[in-house]
Amino acid sequence: MATEQKNNNVVDKNVKGWISYRPEIKVLDCTIRDGGLMNDHQLDMEFVKAIYQSLSAAGIDYMEVGYKASKKIFSTTQFGSWKFCSEEDLRRVIDKDKSIKISVMADAERTDYHADILPKSKSIIDMVRVATYIHQIPTAVEIIKDAHGKGYETTVNLMAVSTVQENEIEEAMELLSKTPVNVIYLVDSFGSFYSEPIANLMQMYLRYAKPAGKYVGIHTHNNLQLAYSNTITALIEGANFLDATIDGMGRGAGNCALELLIGFLHNPKFHIRPILDCLQKYVYPLKEKLNWGYQIPYMITGQLNQHPRAAMNFLKTEQKDDLIAFYDSIIEEE
Amino acid sequence: MATEQKNNNVVDKNVKGWISYRPEIKVLDCTIRDGGLMNDHQLDMEFVKAIYQSLSAAGIDYMEVGYKASKKIFSTTQFGSWKFCSEEDLRRVIDKDKSIKISVMADAERTDYHADILPKSKSIIDMVRVATYIHQIPTAVEIIKDAHGKGYETTVNLMAVSTVQENEIEEAMELLSKTPVNVIYLVDSFGSFYSEPIANLMQMYLRYAKPAGKYVGIHTHNNLQLAYSNTITALIEGANFLDATIDGMGRGAGNCALELLIGFLHNPKFHIRPILDCLQKYVYPLKEKLNWGYQIPYMITGQLNQHPRAAMNFLKTEQKDDLIAFYDSIIEEE
Numbered sequence: 303m304a305t306e307q308k309n310n311n312v313v314d315k316n317v318k319g320w321i322s323y324r325p326e327i328k329v330l331d332c333t334i335r336d337g338g339l340m341n342d343h344q345l346d347m348e349f350v351k352a353i354y355q356s357l358s359a360a361g362i363d364y365m366e367v368g369y370k371a372s373k374k375i376f377s378t379t380q381f382g383s384w385k386f387c388s389e390e391d392l393r394r395v396i397d398k399d400k401s402i403k404i405s406v407m408a409d410a411e412r413t414d415y416h417a418d419i420l421p422k423s424k425s426i427i428d429m430v431r432v433a434t435y436i437h438q439i440p441t442a443v444e445i446i447k448d449a450h451g452k453g454y455e456t457t458v459n460l461m462a463v464s465t466v467q468e469n470e471i472e473e474a475m476e477l478l479s480k481t482p483v484n485v486i487y488l489v490d491s492f493g494s495f496y497s498e499p500i501a502n503l504m505q506m507y508l509r510y511a512k513p514a515g516k517y518v519g520i521h522t523h524n525n526l527q528l529a530y531s532n533t534i535t536a537l538i539e540g541a542n543f544l545d546a547t548i549d550g551m552g553r554g555a556g557n558c559a560l561e562l563l564i565g566f567l568h569n570p571k572f573h574i575r576p577i578l579d580c581l582q583k584y585v586y587p588l589k590e591k592l593n594w595g596y597q598i599p600y601m602i603t604g605q606l607n608q609h610p611r612a613a614m615n616f617l618k619t620e621q622k623d624d625l626i627a628f629y630d631s632i633i634e635e636e
Numbered sequence: 637m638a639t640e641q642k643n644n645n646v647v648d649k650n651v652k653g654w655i656s657y658r659p660e661i662k663v664l665d666c667t668i669r670d671g672g673l674m675n676d677h678q679l680d681m682e683f684v685k686a687i688y689q690s691l692s693a694a695g696i697d698y699m700e701v702g703y704k705a706s707k708k709i710f711s712t713t714q715f716g717s718w719k720f721c722s723e724e725d726l727r728r729v730i731d732k733d734k735s736i737k738i739s740v741m742a743d744a745e746r747t748d749y750h751a752d753i754l755p756k757s758k759s760i761i762d763m764v765r766v767a768t769y770i771h772q773i774p775t776a777v778e779i780i781k782d783a784h785g786k787g788y789e790t791t792v793n794l795m796a797v798s799t800v801q802e803n804e805i806e807e808a809m810e811l812l813s814k815t816p817v818n819v820i821y822l823v824d825s826f827g828s829f830y831s832e833p834i835a836n837l838m839q840m841y842l843r844y845a846k847p848a849g850k851y852v853g854i855h856t857h858n859n860l861q862l863a864y865s866n867t868i869t870a871l872i873e874g875a876n877f878l879d880a881t882i883d884g885m886g887r888g889a890g891n892c893a894l895e896l897l898i899g900f901l902h903n904p905k906f907h908i909r910p911i912l913d914c915l916q917k918y919v920y921p922l923k924e925k926l927n928w929g930y931q932i933p934y935m936i937t938g939q940l941n942q943h944p945r946a947a948m949n950f951l952k953t954e955q956k957d958d959l960i961a962f963y964d965s966i967i968e969e970e
Contacts, residue, residue: 496865496868497868497869535831598912601895626912
């Protein structure tokens with residue numbers, strides 16, 4: 303195949319295809335952040351430590367541990383530590399000797415970033431990722447500037463773009479490319495994209511990001527069993543920041559599985575064995591309780607380009623095995 | 637996205653992308669044939685009838701019910717009806733009023749096709765699919781000629797091409813394109829391909845098949861969670877025969893899920909509701925016993941481009957949850 307392949311994860315333009323690798327590619331694991339959405343971030347310290355140790359051993363570039371959420375909006379009794387990621391809690395997990403970088407997510411309009419994000423010199427955090435809907439971009443830009451000014455690497459994760467008109471996405475790209483943000487993420491919030499829209503949007507994002515000296519990232523969901531495949535499509539097109547989680551752990555249908563991604567990338571710094579070890583010792587036991595991953599109700603919302611909320615709610619009811627009831631209710635609502 | 641999309645499942649060249657559909661596309665369900673591999677084709681009559689009724693209601697083009705295996709090689713006490721597909725057994729399920737076509741598979745060197753494949757006029761079967769490894773092609777060609785001469789539609793499914801050199805595949809294409817076969821299938825036996833090799837091979841197959849007036853088909857496995865995605869890639873490139881099974885039911889990691897595929901194709905003749913109904917009433921209860929679908933041991937054999945046999949055997953042992961033990965054993969064997 304080599305001679306015909308597109309230039310995907312390669313360094314040297316003379317080395318085509320899949321055998322070599324592209325050293326710029328960074329893998330960001332968000333097992334704790336996205337997985338935490340399933341139980342209000344009540345993941346216990348032992349679990350978070352185990353993930354941290356495993357990701358470090360596996361050569362993963364970044365670990366996202368949770369949110370910097372506003373305590374004015376979210377109750378500290380309902381939500382666990384990883385909703386707030388205080389410096390104190392982070393230091394209970396993170397061993398400064400390891401090279402893995404730490405990221406946290408700040409949701410536009412749901413974070414007291416001025417006070418809660420410390421100057422980089424006082425924090426163990428390396429990167430602040432700003433999650434924003436299209437209508438919140440001005441707020442997101444302020445958070446980006448604040449975090450950048452404090453000394454952090456930054457990303458912006460524009461959510462739910464499958465429901466936004468292309469000309470508005472372009473306008474967002476124009477605006478974001480003028481900020482100091484380091485990485486602009488394509489986010490498939492509803493897990494509803496297949497390869498062609500991913501490739502097209504990736505090209506659009508790169509058209510703005512590249513001349514501005516920024517990287518583009520990809521964050522996918524598995525509602526249509528396409529999380530891993532869409533991540534590959536994005537990297538072939540030029541994405542250099544790839545999000546994944548162990549076993550795809552994450553809300554609803556979950557994310558791109560880290561072990562699949564590591565098996566695809568050929569950079570020798572990545573190791574799959576520590577991930578498999580962590581999977582069997584820590585992640586599978588938790589899965590029995592939290593039950594993430596692909597299921598038909600998520601497929602239905604994905605096919606209809608809807609938020610998986612209806613599917614998540616349905617799966618909590620006693621009717622949860624009645625696929626036809628769910629299908630009919632969703633179609634009726636259309 | 638529409639204006640930028642490649643011309644995938646469309647009729648009219650003026651209609652771009654995913655909104656319209658390509659009427660040449662045929663969907664072949666092989667739930668009973670591939671699923672039967674998990675229990676020596678001991679699927680009971682009620683189950684087979686339910687699948688048949690559902691596929692008919694869903695507008696599926698072909699249903700594959702099993703093999704035409706040699707009774708000299710395979711014991712009729714060990715194997716169920718669908719290993720042999722006698723005319724009598726087929727007629728217990730098939731209602732001639734329905735328009736869905738019936739296919740059976742004949743493995744090169746494991747079928748007494750001269751005697752066991754009746755003239756079309758005496759059979760309810762519409763299509764004979766010949767499965768062959770690269771070294772069996774001369775035998776496959778004889779079966780194709782025999783079946784074609786008897787009045788059947790035919791396909792040839794060249795297996796395990798991920799372990800065959802490209803120049804040999806080209807030679808096979810040259811040979812097969814000169815036979816009377818109607819469809820040449822790209823088969824990802826080990827579930828080890830991602831989008832680029834699928835696209836490249838699909839182009840190669842089409843280079844030979846198209847001028848000879850033949851269609852190309854795709855049959856995928858889900859070892860790397862890419863069965864559905866590779867099926868989409870193949871159809872974008874030009875595959876017109878798409879294999880799938882309900883819930884991906886099939887040996888090991890299973891196949892492309894029919895409900896995902898039907899949700900993607902926009903031909904109004906297809907209906908997803910009967911598939912969901914069948915899934916919850918018949919397929920899920922059986923899954924509790926037979927347990928197909930993506931699991932880490934299949935991922936490992938897929939990543940290493942190996943037959944999933946080692947993974948299937950491992951998953952039958954008491955050690956089955958010890959992923960590291962399996963990973964280490966496979967790496968050592970390399």
